[in-house]
Amino acid sequence: MAEDLNWAVGGEAGDGIDSTGKIFAQALSRAGRHVFTSKDFASRIRGGYTAYKIRTAVDDVQSVVDRLDILVALTQRTIDENLDELHEGSAIIYDGERSWEAEIPDEITAVDVPLKSLAEEAGGAIMRNVVALGAACEIADFDVEYLDESLEKRFGGKGSKIVENNKEAARLGQEYVQENYDLDHLGYSLETTDNDYVLLNGNEAIGMGAIAAGCRFYAGYPITPATSIMEYLTGRIEEYGGHVVQAEDELSAINMALGGARAGARAMTATSGAGIDLMTETFGLIATSETPLVITDVQRSGPSTGMPTKQEQGDLNMALYAGHGEVPRFVVAPTTITECFWKTIEAFNLAEKYNTPVFLISDLAMSVTEQTFPPEAFDMDAVEIDRGKLVDDDTVGEWLDSQGRFRAHAATEDGVSPRAIPGTTDGAHMSTGLEHDELGRRTEETDVRVQQVDKRNRKVETAKEEEGWEYREFGNPDSDNLVLSWGSNEGALVEALDYLEEDDIDLRVISVPYIFPRPDLTDEIESAEDVIVVECNATGQFADLIEHDALTRVKRINKYTGVRFKADELAEQITEKLSAEVPA
Amino acid sequence: MSSDVRFTDFKSDKQPTWCPGCGDFGTMNGMMKALAETGNDPDNTFVVAGIGCSGKIGTYMHSYALHGVHGRALPVGQGVKMSRPDIEVMVAGGDGDGYSIGAGHFVHAVRRNVDMTYCVMDNRIYGLTKGQASPTSRSDFETSTTPEGPKQPPVNPLALALASGASFIAQSFASDALRHQEIVQEAIEHDGFGFVNVFSPCVTFNDVDTYDYFRDNLVDLEEEGHDPNDYEAAKEVILDSEKEYQGVMYQDENSVPYNEQHGVTEDMSEIPDGAPEDAMDLVREFY
Ligand SMILES: Cc1ncc(C[n+]2csc(CCOP(=O)(O)OP(=O)(O)O)c2C)c(N)n1
Ligand code: SF4
Numbered sequence: 082m083a084e085d086l087n088w089a090v091g092g093e094a095g096d097g098i099d100s101t102g103k104i105f106a107q108a109l110s111r112a113g114r115h116v117f118t119s120k121d122f123a124s125r126i127r128g129g130y131t132a133y134k135i136r137t138a139v140d141d142v143q144s145v146v147d148r149l150d151i152l153v154a155l156t157q158r159t160i161d162e163n164l165d166e167l168h169e170g171s172a173i174i175y176d177g178e179r180s181w182e183a184e185i186p187d188e189i190t191a192v193d194v195p196l197k198s199l200a201e202e203a204g205g206a207i208m209r210n211v212v213a214l215g216a217a218c219e220i221a222d223f224d225v226e227y228l229d230e231s232l233e234k235r236f237g238g239k240g241s242k243i244v245e246n247n248k249e250a251a252r253l254g255q256e257y258v259q260e261n262y263d264l265d266h267l268g269y270s271l272e273t274t275d276n277d278y279v280l281l282n283g284n285e286a287i288g289m290g291a292i293a294a295g296c297r298f299y300a301g302y303p304i305t306p307a308t309s310i311m312e313y314l315t316g317r318i319e320e321y322g323g324h325v326v327q328a329e330d331e332l333s334a335i336n337m338a339l340g341g342a343r344a345g346a347r348a349m350t351a352t353s354g355a356g357i358d359l360m361t362e363t364f365g366l367i368a369t370s371e372t373p374l375v376i377t378d379v380q381r382s383g384p385s386t387g388m389p390t391k392q393e394q395g396d397l398n399m400a401l402y403a404g405h406g407e408v409p410r411f412v413v414a415p416t417t418i419t420e421c422f423w424k425t426i427e428a429f430n431l432a433e434k435y436n437t438p439v440f441l442i443s444d445l446a447m448s449v450t451e452q453t454f455p456p457e458a459f460d461m462d463a464v465e466i467d468r469g470k471l472v473d474d475d476t477v478g479e480w481l482d483s484q485g486r487f488r489a490h491a492a493t494e495d496g497v498s499p500r501a502i503p504g505t506t507d508g509a510h511m512s513t514g515l516e517h518d519e520l521g522r523r524t525e526e527t528d529v530r531v532q533q534v535d536k537r538n539r540k541v542e543t544a545k546e547e548e549g550w551e552y553r554e555f556g557n558p559d560s561d562n563l564v565l566s567w568g569s570n571e572g573a574l575v576e577a578l579d580y581l582e583e584d585d586i587d588l589r590v591i592s593v594p595y596i597f598p599r600p601d602l603t604d605e606i607e608s609a610e611d612v613i614v615v616e617c618n619a620t621g622q623f624a625d626l627i628e629h630d631a632l633t634r635v636k637r638i639n640k641y642t643g644v645r646f647k648a649d650e651l652a653e654q655i656t657e658k659l660s661a662e663v664p665a
Numbered sequence: 666m667s668s669d670v671r672f673t674d675f676k677s678d679k680q681p682t683w684c685p686g687c688g689d690f691g692t693m694n695g696m697m698k699a700l701a702e703t704g705n706d707p708d709n710t711f712v713v714a715g716i717g718c719s720g721k722i723g724t725y726m727h728s729y730a731l732h733g734v735h736g737r738a739l740p741v742g743q744g745v746k747m748s749r750p751d752i753e754v755m756v757a758g759g760d761g762d763g764y765s766i767g768a769g770h771f772v773h774a775v776r777r778n779v780d781m782t783y784c785v786m787d788n789r790i791y792g793l794t795k796g797q798a799s800p801t802s803r804s805d806f807e808t809s810t811t812p813e814g815p816k817q818p819p820v821n822p823l824a825l826a827l828a829s830g831a832s833f834i835a836q837s838f839a840s841d842a843l844r845h846q847e848i849v850q851e852a853i854e855h856d857g858f859g860f861v862n863v864f865s866p867c868v869t870f871n872d873v874d875t876y877d878y879f880r881d882n883l884v885d886l887e888e889e890g891h892d893p894n895d896y897e898a899a900k901e902v903i904l905d906s907e908k909e910y911q912g913v914m915y916q917d918e919n920s921v922p923y924n925e926q927h928g929v930t931e932d933m934s935e936i937p938d939g940a941p942e943d944a945m946d947l948v949r950e951f952y
Contacts, residue, residue: 298748322931344744345748428735
């Protein structure tokens with residue numbers, strides 16, 4: 082009896098794979114089971130292979146594994162693509178009436194269900210995926226009523242007839258399997274609990290965090306995989322008095338966001354690598370004019386247009402070094418979906434506390450992965466807003482010079498200047514990308530130049546002292562084996578601990594959510610015998626930083642196939658690395 | 666907003682470094698007077714400037730202001746107005762800034778119809794980079810980078826605006842102070858994107874499109890009895906390449922500005938101390 086179940090639906094892009102998967106994932110979540118999903122899709126709207134995979138358990142699941150138990154195959158390619166993940170206990174649901182002859186390996190249980198005919202019987206061929214879901218419930222011994230709830234949620238807006246038809250389709254699928262197959266030997270039985278869970282992905286968590294943090298103005302230009310942040314905010318942010326604008330390009334998007342921020346709104350833009358390239362032009366202006374702005378980069382596989390629908394963590398150097406000249410910034414990289422929420426809020430606070438641009442870097446795997454959490458994981462009562470040194474009519478006076486002019490770039494000890502927004506009496510001032518004095522007026526005077534550069538850089542020093550640049554830690558804190566990671570690899574690493582434990586290997590895992598400034602890990606590294614840095618890129622950009630900080634060489638695990646790490650795969654690679662030599 | 670605001674309140678204490686006689690002096694004065702005349706004050710006004718001699722205007726004016734990167738002033742201005750409907754927004758830049766590097770933004774700013782004013786200081790040359798051809802330079806205008814002239818027709822910014830669905834198109838001349846001020850004032854008062862192409866002669870690098878040239882050739886549309894609400898008549902003067910006009914060419918009487926179209930009415934700078942009261946609903950949506 083499997084403790085967890087790995088399920089997938091696959092077919093052509095345009096077959097409704099995504100919504101089918103989502104309906105099932107939601108049903109499992111409503112049944113109080115943990116869910117972790119992953120998507121496999123090509124950069125085409127029709128004609129490419131796509132799959133939606135779900136791993137579900139009563140215990141927390143945080144990664145994908147190389148195993149599939151139930152596969153709904155709408156095409157032969159779905160079967161071929163997943164062959165190596167199927168095993169003796171697997172079942173494939175397919176439609177034998179379809180024109181293709183399904184080639185299913187002998188040891189795998191073939192469950193031939195006339196999906197299309199049954200769907201037509203329920204009211205329309207379009208529901209064949211729902212018939213398959215009913216069949217899947219039967220095989221997994223999962224109460225089809227949870228599926229009903231999910232169908233209501235999905236189709237409720239389209240009228241009760243559509244909901245009823247879909248429920249009927251699910252019933253027909255379930256009954257067909259019941260009547261024609263005896264699958265008890267597979268041994269699947271999905272336990273349910275009374276737990277409440279919500280199911281969401283990283284981009285949704287970023288969007289929700291932005292609204293919670295008071296972001297009211299979003300300007301963006303569509304690009305995979307960042308677009309869904311914009312889609313999430315559209316139609317929701319208005320409820321809170323905000324607005325989303327689709328700009329003509331990324332140059333415009335970031336400049337609009339800059340305008341919003343200077344006008345006093347908490348503003349954000351989000352894009353992926355190629356868009357950051359264009360935004361880089363304005364990045365220096367944002368830093369020099371000391372504008373609080375959150376710029377989200379949902380990384381995908383580069384360079385250039387690369388593999389738009391594939392995972393990578395290759396933009397770290399860009400976030401750190403983007404822009405000509407020397408530009409202070411913060412780089413924050415959430416490590417889990419809940420952290421996408423909390424770190425977004427923190428990004429807005431950092432931006433306004435230090436009047437500085439903040440790069441919030443996420444990645445494709447996190448952006449499309451849906452995962453279950455107790456709703457308290459997003460406890461809105463715990464959200465804190467810090468608007469920094471924002472002055473008003475009463476406090477602006479402290480910052481006026483002898484001639485009554487607002488010192489917008491006052492060279493304070495902590496490097497942070499006051500901020501007056503339009504409408505504040507006596508706060509009027511100019512901001513510019515040109516080097517300027519305390520009043521914002523252009524200058525090329527050497528001492529003022531040095532004063533302002535030092536002032537801006539001092540903010541980072543202040544922040545290093547004032548903020549808690551902690552890391553997240555898992556495994557055995559006393560282990561000699563230290564594994565470091567950033568971004569979405571955390572989940573797979575945490576699960577890899579279980580696999581390694583079976584081989585009596587213990588690890589101390591440190592997952593770092595801050596790239597700049599970042600926690601000082603020198604002590605942790607010095608007290609370990611083996612240090613391995615895990616990341617989804619070819620050159621080891623984070624490993625380079627670690628080596629630089631700790632003045633030592635580390636071992637590296639790099640994956641740049643376009644696919645995220647899997648827990649079992651990571652466990653294997655870590656075992657190999659532990660016995661390997663440290664690179665010279 | 667107070668009635669005792671004078672246009673000099675919009676002046677900063679920085680002395681302009683424009684060449685003596687540059688058209689930008691007159692352009693700026695008219696803009697400041699128009700702002701004061703329409704009841705604005707520095708604390709409720711946001712000026713966005715581009716890059717170029719023209720872009721320096723933000724430095725010499727006093728208000729909330731941003732001097733941005735080359736060609737991107739319009740997006741900044743739109744961002745300000747979209748998030749702060751209560752603020753008066755004015756954007757200024759040059760012909761290179763607005764019609765070359767920023768041409769894409771121009772088209773889209775026009776069609777969005779955000780309620781703001783855009784004054785382009787058109788000297789038909791790149792001033793700050795010392796005299797290269799601009800998009801509005803004549804096709805035979807000899808410059809350091811086009812010794813035989815650009816050999817391509819100049820951009821007609823008014824036509825570009827018309828084709829993009831502009832709700833207000835005007836042209837003025839920096840040296841005709843009163844008319845220039847009046848026209849900018851009308852642009853400010855217009856409900857939507859008020860676009861004014863201002864002839865602002867460069868006395869240093871352009872010896873063709875001079876004060877004298879404009880004085881001799883400029884036809885005032887008001888004197889001609891032009892009706893700006895007449896689209897066909899507007900088309901005719903805008904596409905007329907034989908004459909130079911000043912005045913309001915086109916104004917859409919039914920213009921509905923962006924913020925109104927999109928129901929963006931709130932001052933977005935005001936947010937709660939923590940998450941909004943009903944924010945848990947956002948989480949429950951994911952049940
Ligand atoms: C990205 C970028 N490219 C080039 C420049 C150099 N540059 C500064 S001003 C300018 C042209 C300005 O011409 P125009 O807009 O007509 O303004 P004018 O100086 O004539 O008022 C150029 C090309 C720059 N500042 N930034
Ligand atoms: S170079 Fe031309 S545009 Fe620039 S300040 Fe001098 S006269 Fe004016």
